Amino acid sequence: MQPSWIILKKELRGYACSPLAFIFVTIFLAFQMGFTFILGRFYESNQASLDIFFSFQPWLYLFLIPAIGMRLWSEEKSSGTIETLATLPLGMPAVIAGKFLASWLFVLAALLLTFPIVITVFYLGSPDPGPILTGYGMSWLMAGAFLAVACFTSALTRNQVISFVLSVIICFVFLLLGFGVFHEYLDFLPAGLLDFLSGLGFIPHFQQATRGVIDLRDVIYFISIIVFFLILNAAVLEGSAES
Amino acid sequence: MIQAAGLTKKFGPITAVNNVTFTVSTGEVLGFLGPNGAGKSTTLRMLAGYLRPSAGTIAIDGIDMAAGPIAVKKKIGYMPETTPLYREMTSREYLLFVGEAHGLADAEGRVEQVIETANLAAIRHQLTGTISKGYRSRLNFAAAIIHDPPVLLLDEPTDGLDPNQKNEIRKLIKDLSRNKAIIVSTHILEEVEAMCSRIIIVSEGSIVLDGTANDLRRCVPGGRAAVLAIRPQDKSAAERALGCALSPLGAGPAGCERFRLNTDERPARLSARLAEAGIACEEACCWEAPLDDAFRHLTRTTE
Missing domain, CATH: 3.40.50.300 (P-loop containing nucleotide triphosphate hydrolases)
Structure with a gap:
């Protein structure tokens, strides 16, 4: 059996047995529907699309994904099981991949449980299925980016609250970058650098897909963010072995 | 390995x-x-x-x-x-x-x-x-x-x-x-x-x-020793025969007194040497310092 698969199985079993996982899914679904139907005035918009549904997702992920990711390494450190994991013949890259994939699959399960809204849209009108499919796909990719940040901050500390706060701050910066809000404050920077920073925002890369356009650059962007933060995660754990 | x-x-x-x-x-x-x-x-x-x-x-x-x-x-x-x-x-x-x-x-x-x-x-x-x-x-x-x-x-x-x-x-x-x-x-x-x-x-x-x-x-001074039970009046003769000092430990069997001597030599051998010198030895056994004492001694001296 592959080392990543062994960890993946262990983590998924943990989610299946954990009441926290069910609480998370319930909160996620409640907020997702609340935002869409109440804040977003879904019915009043009179549109057979999931634009409103997707528009709230980055903000929902901002708090909920760090809540999933905060325990991934912090808990291993505080309970001492990191010592068990590190001394098993698995290899840290495989363990990191296994833990990340399990959490990402859990997020996918939560995301798929929003299916009633898709049924609702199809029942009420004739939406274009393309943007719905691409929106869901990119939403999952974006959730992976949030999760990779949370994995990294979780590896930094044994305290889950600190991990959560750090993760929310980093993800919030990534959300704001997309709005160009820093332009006013960072106008002393070269224009090229400002453009580059703006290009790092999560939301513009996500929004394209909710309109039914899958740009390979957006996919590469989110995968790069995931890989980058997982490499940082590995570097932090490697540093722990040194000290 | x-x-x-x-x-x-x-x-x-x-x-x-x-x-x-x-x-x-x-x-x-x-x-x-x-x-x-x-x-x-x-x-x-x-x-x-x-x-x-x-x-x-x-x-x-x-x-x-x-x-x-x-x-x-x-x-x-x-x-x-x-x-x-x-x-x-x-x-x-x-x-x-x-x-x-x-x-x-x-x-x-x-x-x-x-x-x-x-x-x-x-x-x-x-x-x-x-x-x-x-x-x-x-x-x-x-x-x-x-x-x-x-x-x-x-x-x-x-x-x-x-x-x-x-x-x-x-x-x-x-x-x-x-x-x-x-x-x-x-x-x-x-x-x-x-x-x-x-x-x-x-x-x-x-x-x-x-x-x-x-x-x-x-490692402990006197960490391994022998205990011999001899008559108190034979103490000086025994010290001469064995070539080292005997420290009294207390009353022993049959009117004898127990003495301790710091040596690695086996008790049976010591008893035989005393017999050669005409000294009766009622008891001869090993004494070993508790490991705790030895451990304390060794780790304290390095502090």
């Missing part, structure tokens, strides 16, 4: 382990002793591949830890001092996870075997977060031996066990030692005599003794 050469571990300005070198062969049980904070657990953590040494090398069965960490870890069964467990798993699930992580083809079968060996049947389906400290130790011990490794690193394996359980684990370690190289870190000196063929004592990160329990006793 285990080779540690020049192992050093620094945490910032603190040197936890300083240039430690030793080897352990198959069939040996090495008792790793030292006061709290002496660097025992840090050394074991480096040997298990959890911490990376600041300097020095580790080789298990000829494989260098730095070059092939996964191959080395397959050969090691490690029981950490903190007995960490995944609280949301049952004992059986935990063992199965460790077995699968070691790539065992028949992990389920091995789980059943170690459950029986470590006497864990009663908590087989219990969540590990709810089991007692004794069971935690035994479960970690079972996890360390599940893949039948040639090297066992046990950090305080009998901590939290009742006397019966301690005996069981010590017996198990002795049985396992026939075809394994085992390092046992412990504070309990009686345990060392019961199961270790060799002792290493570390103090302030350095080895201060590498030898047997008797070597440890010899």
